[in-house]
Amino acid sequence: MSDNAITDTLQPDGFVGIVEDWSADKQAFQVPWGKAMMWIFLLSDTFIFSCFLTSYMNVRMSTTVPWPNPSEVFALTILGNHIPLVLIAIMTFILISSSGTMAMAVNFGYRKNRKATALLMVATALFGASFVGMQAFEWTKLIVEEGVRPWGNPMGAAQFGSCFFMITGFHGLHVSAGVIYLSIITFKVNRGDYDRSNNYEAVEIAGLYWHFVDLVWVFIFAFFYLW
């Protein structure tokens, strides 16, 4: 080809070529880079959680020992009433509420309303922290009272414990990290960083992460607790 020479001078080979190609002035996603990168991170996280849930499906389908009934395992007696799965239901509502306040925080961020954004993010972080607290209570009850271990439990299939601790533990870790992440962004919102840069993108990006944590819980709730 006649224009090979021109192309060669414009596009160097080797390692420099890799750097040139990846840093070239081409843009596929018409969004701020931070947002695109957060989406791609969340995509990778989707695969991690899916691997956990798929392996849970695999061991639950292949065991010949009956699976413990989650409805009973996670039941609580409140004021003399035996209510199945009640703590999990409350945790679900708390996480959904935190998603609601986060979505509104993002909206107020775009309206450049510093105070409302900061307050709603504090509410989100508090909901998140209370979720982790309830999870700690749930784990304690399961380990101390029910005798659930990663290698076995008195109620049935031994795989129940390992699936439970891995899946909810990894999710709880995400919530905890999210609370820290939100606290940092809230601090910066409150300090007026995003008013000075006139750009509340960081709030929306933190929001994406937080909604994802809620999204993962939707799947855990359906497949682990309700199935």
Next chain:
Amino acid sequence: MDATEQHPISIYLKIWFLLFVLSTLSYLVDYFGFQGLLRWGLIITFMLLKAGFIIGIFMHMAWERLALAYAILAPPLALLVLISLMAIEAEHTFLTRLLFFDS
């Protein structure tokens, strides 16, 4: 960013309420002890609806350009292959265990 700024707060309150309703409904599936296909069908339906509202409205995917939406939403479809393979494998393990460990 584009359409994001113009959304009224009320849309988030409505979705919030809707998610509460859907969660309550899926909790009631367990509370009333539905079993079999009805149970699994309802659980999956409510789960997918909730996931759709969270991704579409809360995460604003409904208003993003298709290039981004497809790049993020299409790859997880590969998981269906993983799930199918693991289900076949689990079935095989189960039958093998019945054959050799049955006592």
